[in-house]
Amino acid sequence: MFGVVPRNLWLRVCPPDDQNRIRMNLNCVFIDTGAERILIETGIGDKWSPKHSEMYGIDRKQPLRESLRSITGCGPEDITIVINTHLHFDHAGGNTVRNEAGEIVPAFPNARYFISRAEFEHAENPTERDRASYLADNWQSVKESGQLELKDADYEVVPGLRMETYAGHNRTMQCWRLDGNGQTIFGFADLVPMRAHIQLPWIMGYDLFPLETLEAKKRLLPQAAREGWMCVFYHDPDVPLCKLVEDNGKIRAEI
Ligand SMILES: [Zn+2]
Secondary structure, eight states: OOTTSOHHHHHHHSOOOTTSOOOOOOOOEEEEOSSOEEEEOOOSOSOOOHHHHHHHTOOOSSOHHHHHHHHHOOOGGGOOEEEOSSOOHHHHGGGEEEOTTSOEEESSTTOEEEEEHHHHHHHHSOOTTTGGGOOGGGTHHHHHTTOEEEEOSSEEEETTEEEEEOOSSSSSOEEEEEEETTEEEEEOTTSSOSGGGGSTTOOOTTOSOHHHHHHHHHHHHHHHHHTTOEEEOTTOSSOSEEEEEEETTEEEEEO
16 A cells, blocks of 8 residues: 555554554545435445455445445435546445345446546456456446446536546546535545555555656645645545645645
8 A cells, every 4th residue: 555665664654464454444425415415436345255355354344335324314225426536446346236136236226327438448448457456347237227427537526526537546547626615625536545645655556657646646735735625535544534734845634
């Protein structure tokens, strides 16, 4: 998760377990506009074999379906728009579920699923380097049911909510921004997956274009601090949402 950062440095921030795994969340976002009930990202899903669940250490204490119900009162049938910032399995895994017959079907039967056309095309033709991150089970049935809507690199989901493509993690991942009442909430997706990645050289080893991640961070993070954005860190296990401050030329989370 930290690319070229030495283990001795990152283990102080994210202590690994005996299998070298660190704690990570999958912080999905729910937005109710009155007309639309929008879900941004769907987590890792529950189609995993016991072997893979064990390997990734997937903790089922707060499955998406249950937290959605307990926090928002909505069931899967109430969601009208699902957005994936990109189609890696830890962001799109909950797009689909297995039904009682064991078939894989869309998890949100009444939703339109929005994904950038470029990311979709990349997901269907990944490179050897990122192939393991793309599992067609997470979008195939959505495509077949007619619920998939392919979008531009930058587009407006509903007034105030925009998706914007930032290169780095790959060349087609999108971040999202929600503007309203003079406040911006910005979802960094995997550009800045955890608070630890606010530091400029802390860039994931998974990134296909790490220097482009760096450039995007250098542009966005000072702006986020200056303009007081609430920042959403999709994988942060402790503080998914916070503002940033600039301290002697260095940006850090304000907690
Ligand atoms: Zn991710």
